[in-house]
Amino acid sequence: MPTKKDIQDLYFMDSRFKLLDIAAYLDRVDRHEGEADFRHPAFSKAVEAMLNPPTDKTRAQAVHLAFSDHSNEPAETAGLQGAYGAVPVKA
Amino acid sequence: MRYIEPHAHMVSRTTADYQAIAQVGCEALCEPAFWAGYDRASAQGFFDYYRQLTEYEPARATKFGIKHFCWLCINPKEAEDPVFAREVMALIPDFIDKPNVLGIGEIGLNKNTRNELAIFEEHVDLAKKFDRPILIHTPHLEDKLKGTRLIIDALKNANVDRKRVIIDHVEEHTAPLVLDEGFWAGMTLYPESKCSPARAIDILETFGMENIWMNSACDWGISDPLAVIKTALEMKKRAHSAEIVDKVIFGNPKEFLSQCPNFHLH
DSSP states (O other): OOHHHHHHHHHHHHHHHHHHHHHHHHHHHHHHSSSOOTTTHHHHHHHHHHOOOOOTTTTTHHHHHHHHHOSSSOOEEEESSSSOOOOOOOO | OOOEOOOOOOGSOOOOHHHHHHHTEEEEEEEEEOOOOOOOOOHHHHHHHIIIIIIIIIHHHHHTEEEEEEEOOOGGGOOOSHHHHHHHHGGGGGTTTSSEEEEEEEOOSSSBBHHHHHHHHHHHHHHOOOOOOOOEEEEGGGGHHHHHHHHHHHHHHHHHHHHGGOSSSTTTTHHHHHHTTTOOEEEBBOOOSSSHHHHHHHHHHHHHHHSEEEOOOOOOOOOOOOOHHHHHHHHHTTOOHHHHHIIIIIIHHHHHTTTTTTTOOO
């Protein structure tokens, strides 16, 4: 199996690139006018989850869980057919 | 490398895509019935679609030496109207014995509604009635965790043979839920959502190489019909042996699909 350094050799540059893309996205939201919706705090929560995952979860799992709907009952109607990527805040 | 593409929506791909996947070693391809990118206006639209899946696409694939198989159902996106869904499901018995039909799929949930769940359960009953395996779609993004849990609960209630059920589109948070319950798991390799090749390999390394397959689920959206073979190459970069790569991209799908009476490679 590859060593930690092998994994860095394979993925460091690509991950560095993607991290900068995330930083620039957050800057872009900050720079523009108007109010960000529920997706912005959800994103921040997911970043925090990635940095400090629960002891029994991987970082990727923690990010998924931060973005997930944790309710248990089926919905009454479909509403929007697609998905937002984060759970809308109910009024 | 030889491989089986276990999930692709070729009705929305070009013939050049068949050529491309044949050139990189695709021996067989499985096409679940799903949303066509628009809601069909009548059950007759599904009759035509089922003919496309059972007659036209197999002929198109054969020209490139690829065996084409399909799964039948009404997808969860169009199952929110139960009256319409049942009208479509009534067509399935007339097609279930066609020579390339594997079973019932891709059924599942989209927005995790009561109506979707009711139609999902009726599809499971249909699969049991005809003694066919089941291929299951799990919802996207924030809906995936809840949908996967609802699906697993429904399958437990239906007392299905778990080794004949594959729950698709798993990611890091749902793969252990599916595998720990004894179901098969599918990973979908998409450029913008679901799994990247690197993450799919992480899932294999974390949860094991058993009862799991990878697919491109290439369709009308941004997707890559060569995603499986690209991930196989990524596995080689990660020092996985040729035997392990062959198991994941050929052996595992062959093992699951061989439970379908109509699945034959030659």
